[in-house]
Amino acid sequence: MSENILELKGLKKHFKTTAGGFFSREKAVVKAVDGVDLTIGHGETVGLVGESGCGKTTVGRTVMKIYEPTEGAMLFDGEDITHLSRKDMKPFRSQMQMIFQDPFASLNPRHTVGTIIESSFIIHGVEPEGGRKKAIQDLLDRVGLNPEHINRFPHEFSGGQRQRIGIARALALRPKLIVADEPVSALDVSIQAQVVNLLDDLQKELGLSYLFVAHDLSVVQHISDRVVVMYLGKVMETATTESLFNSPRHPYTKALLSAVPIPDPKIERMRERIILQGDLPSPMNPPAGCVFNTRCWKTQAKCFTDVPQTVEIAPGQTIACHFPEPAN
Amino acid sequence: MSKFLEVKNLSVSFPTEDGVVLAANDISYSVDLGETLAIVGESGSGKSVTNLAVMGLHNPQRTQITGQAFINLESGPVDVISAPTEVVRRMRGKTMSMIFQDPMSALHPYYSVGDQIAEAWGLYNSGSKRDGFARAKEMLDLVGIPDVDKRVNEFPHQFSGGMRQRVMIAMALVNNPSLLIADEPTTALDVTVQSQILQLLGGLQKEFNMAIILITHDLGVVAEVADRVCVMYGGRIVENASIDETFYNPLQPYTVGLLNSIPRVDKLGSHRLSAIPGQPPSLINLPRGCAFEPRCQFASSVAGNLCKTTNPNLDEKSTDHFARCHLSTTQLHQLLAKNESGAK
Numbered sequence: 008m009s010e011n012i013l014e015l016k017g018l019k020k021h022f023k024t025t026a027g028g029f030f031s032r033e034k035a036v037v038k039a040v041d042g043v044d045l046t047i048g049h050g051e052t053v054g055l056v057g058e059s060g061c062g063k064t065t066v067g068r069t070v071m072k073i074y075e076p077t078e079g080a081m082l083f084d085g086e087d088i089t090h091l092s093r094k095d096m097k098p099f100r101s102q103m104q105m106i107f108q109d110p111f112a113s114l115n116p117r118h119t120v121g122t123i124i125e126s127s128f129i130i131h132g133v134e135p136e137g138g139r140k141k142a143i144q145d146l147l148d149r150v151g152l153n154p155e156h157i158n159r160f161p162h163e164f165s166g167g168q169r170q171r172i173g174i175a176r177a178l179a180l181r182p183k184l185i186v187a188d189e190p191v192s193a194l195d196v197s198i199q200a201q202v203v204n205l206l207d208d209l210q211k212e213l214g215l216s217y218l219f220v221a222h223d224l225s226v227v228q229h230i231s232d233r234v235v236v237m238y239l240g241k242v243m244e245t246a247t248t249e250s251l252f253n254s255p256r257h258p259y260t261k262a263l264l265s266a267v268p269i270p271d272p273k274i275e276r277m278r279e280r281i282i283l284q285g286d287l288p289s290p291m292n293p294p295a296g297c298v299f300n301t302r303c304w305k306t307q308a309k310c311f312t313d314v315p316q317t318v319e320i321a322p323g324q325t326i327a328c329h330f331p332e333p334a335n
Numbered sequence: 336m337s338k339f340l341e342v343k344n345l346s347v348s349f350p351t352e353d354g355v356v357l358a359a360n361d362i363s364y365s366v367d368l369g370e371t372l373a374i375v376g377e378s379g380s381g382k383s384v385t386n387l388a389v390m391g392l393h394n395p396q397r398t399q400i401t402g403q404a405f406i407n408l409e410s411g412p413v414d415v416i417s418a419p420t421e422v423v424r425r426m427r428g429k430t431m432s433m434i435f436q437d438p439m440s441a442l443h444p445y446y447s448v449g450d451q452i453a454e455a456w457g458l459y460n461s462g463s464k465r466d467g468f469a470r471a472k473e474m475l476d477l478v479g480i481p482d483v484d485k486r487v488n489e490f491p492h493q494f495s496g497g498m499r500q501r502v503m504i505a506m507a508l509v510n511n512p513s514l515l516i517a518d519e520p521t522t523a524l525d526v527t528v529q530s531q532i533l534q535l536l537g538g539l540q541k542e543f544n545m546a547i548i549l550i551t552h553d554l555g556v557v558a559e560v561a562d563r564v565c566v567m568y569g570g571r572i573v574e575n576a577s578i579d580e581t582f583y584n585p586l587q588p589y590t591v592g593l594l595n596s597i598p599r600v601d602k603l604g605s606h607r608l609s610a611i612p613g614q615p616p617s618l619i620n621l622p623r624g625c626a627f628e629p630r631c632q633f634a635s636s637v638a639g640n641l642c643k644t645t646n647p648n649l650d651e652k653s654t655d656h657f658a659r660c661h662l663s664t665t666q667l668h669q670l671l672a673k674n675e676s677g678a679k
Contacts, residue, residue, distance in 0.1 A: 058526075058527060225555075229598035266526040270597055271601075286495040
C-alpha cells in the first residue's frame with residue numbers, strides 16, 4: 008500500500024477546439040488543466056475549489072479517466088494509471104467511483120433503483136455475499152433509504168433521495184476513492200446538511216478517501232482535511248483546511264474567501280470585502296505570466312512576465328505567487 | 336403609514352391532474368422604498384410564485400389568485416391583483432421590474448443587448464432608436480460594463496454570466512422602477528461575481544431609492560443585504576422579522592433549523608451539521624396541522640397533539656416579529672437551551 012491513494016504530478020488536460028468559428032481550420036487549445044499537483048492520503052478528504060471554468064471538474068473527470076490526460080502522471084495507490092487502456096483500467100475502476108452533481112441527469116429514468124445499483128455488480132462480475140439483492144438493500148439502508156424501495160424508479164424520489172441513490176451506486180463495489188463533483192450544490196439547504204453528514208459517516212465507517220470538487224467554500228471547509236484552490240487550470244494554493252481558512256496566503260484565495268457571504272448580519276456589516284474586478288479570462292487565451300494578473304490588486308511588472316513557481320510557504324502550505332499575503 | 340408595496344392575504348393555486356397545488360397560502364408582507372426584503376425558502380416553498388403574482392405574470396387561465404397586492408403610487412393605491420391586465424401591463428417595467436435567475440434564458444439570443452434595452456425604454460418613452468441606444472449605453476455604463484460603445488452592439492452569448500446578469504439589471508432599471516423583484520439573481524454566479532452584483536444592486540438602490548424584494552435560499556446573501564426577512568415553508572410565511580431578529584432570535588423551529596444546518600466559512604471545526612430530517616411537504620397534500628410538524632424536533636413538546644391538528648397562526652411574538660408556531664417564545668427558548676446543554 009502506497010502512502011497516498013491518489014497522486015497527481017503535473018497533470019495536464021488540453022482540449023483542441025477550432026478557433027475563429029466553426030469552419031475555421033485554425034486550431035486552438037483550451038488548457039483546461041495545466042500542470043496540477045495533488046495528493047490524497049488514505050481516508051483523507053481533499054477539497055478542490057475554484058470558480059466555474061477553473062478546471063476543477065476536468066481534474067475530477069481526468070482522475071476517473073473519463074478524459075485521457077494530455078501530460079503528467081496519475082498514481083493510484085502507487086500504481087501508474089496515466090495511460091492504461093480501458094481493459095487494464097477495469098480493476099482500478101471498481102476502486103474509484105464518482106458521485107455527480109445533478110441527481111436528475113445521473114440516474115437512468117427507465118431503470119429501477121435496483122437495476123441502477125446492480126449494474127456495477129454486473130459490469131465487474133461481482134457476486135456479493137448473500138446475493139445481489141441483499142447487497143443492494145443493505146446499500147440502500149446504509150445511505151438512509153428504505154430497502155423496500157428497490158423496485159422504484161428515480162422519478163419517485165426527491166432530489167436529496169436521488170443523490171443518496173447515486174451515493175449507494177458509488178459505494179456498491181467498495182471503492183477506496185470517491186470523486187464527488189459538486190454532490191450537494193443541486194440540493195436544498197436543509198437537505199445539503201443531510202447529505203454532507205452522510206458522506207462524513209460513510210468515510211468514518213468505510214475509510215473512504217474523497218476528492219470533493221465544489222464551488223461552495225462553506226461546504227468544502229466543513230468536509231475537507233486539505234483544500235486545493237484552482238484558477239484557470241492551475242493550482243494557486245494548497246493547504247490544510249485550517250491554514251487555508253485562517254491564513255490564506257495567495258491573493259486569489261483571500262479574495263475568494265472574502266466573497267463568501269457569512270450568514271450573520273453583524274459580521275457582514277463589519278466585514279471588509281475584497282471585490283475582484285472582472286471575470287475569469289478565457290482559458291483559450293490565458294494571460295502571460297501569472298494567470299491571476301488580470302484581476303489581482305497586487306500586480307507588479309514581474310507578474311506579467313514570469314509564471315510564479317509553486318513554493319512551500321509554511322509547513323504543508325504551498326502557493327504559486329510572487330507577492331504572497333502575510334501570514335495571519 | 337402605508338408602505339410602497341403591501342401584499343395582503345395573497346394565495347396562488349394551480350389546478351392540476353393530481354389535485355390543486357396550493358403554492359402560496361395567505362401571504363402578507365410589505366416593503367418600502369429604499370428597503371430590501373428578503374424572501375427565503377427552499378424550492379417549492381412558494382417564494383417565486385408569490386412574486387410572479389405581484390408582477391401579474393401568471394397565466395390567468397391556469398392560476399387562481401386571491402388576495403390583494405397594493406402598490407401605493409402618488410396617485411393613489413393600485414391593487415395589482417384585481418386591476419385590469421392592461422393597467423398592470425403599463426406598470427410592469429416602469430413601476431415594478433423583475434430580474435431572473437438565469438440571464439441566458441431571459442435575454443433574447445437574436446437581438447443585441449442594446450436593442451433589447453432600447454426596446455424596454457421605448458415602451459415608456461417617445462424617442463428615436465438612437466435615443467434608445469444612447470439610454471442603453473448610459474445604463475450599461477451604470478451597471479459597470481466596460482467598453483460600452485462596442486458592447487452595446489453585442490449579443491447575449493458574447494457576454495459572461497456575470498455580465499449578462501448586469502445586462503438584465505440594466506434592462507430592468509432602464510425606466511427607473513420603484514420596485515425591483517430579484518428572483519435568485521446571483522444563484523447561477525460564482526461567489527466573486529456574486530459579490531460584485533450584490534454591491535452593484537446595493538449602490539443602485541441607494542441612488543434611486545428603490546424597494547427591492549430579494550428571493551433567495553442563501554442565508555449568507557440575506558445577511559449581507561436584507562433589512563427584513565420573510566421565511567417561507569410549504570407555501571406559507573412562517574416567520575417575518577427584521578434581519579437581526581431573524582438571525583439572532585429566530586422564533587420558528589424551521590428558521591432555527593435552517594440557521595443551524597448551514598456550514599460557515601468563519602467557523603472552523605469538523606462538528607457535525609445539525610441537519611433537518613425528512614423532506615419538504617408536497618403542496619398538494621399539505622398536513623392539516625403545521626406544515627413543518629413532521630420534521631420539527633419540538634412538535635412532541637406541544638401539549639395535546641396541537642401541531643398535528645391545528646395550523647398555527649402567524650402571531651406577533653414580540654414587537655414587529657411574527658412567527659407561526661404553537662410554542663411560546665419562552666417555551667422555545669427553554670427547549671433550545673436544553674438542546675444546547677445536551678450537546679455539551
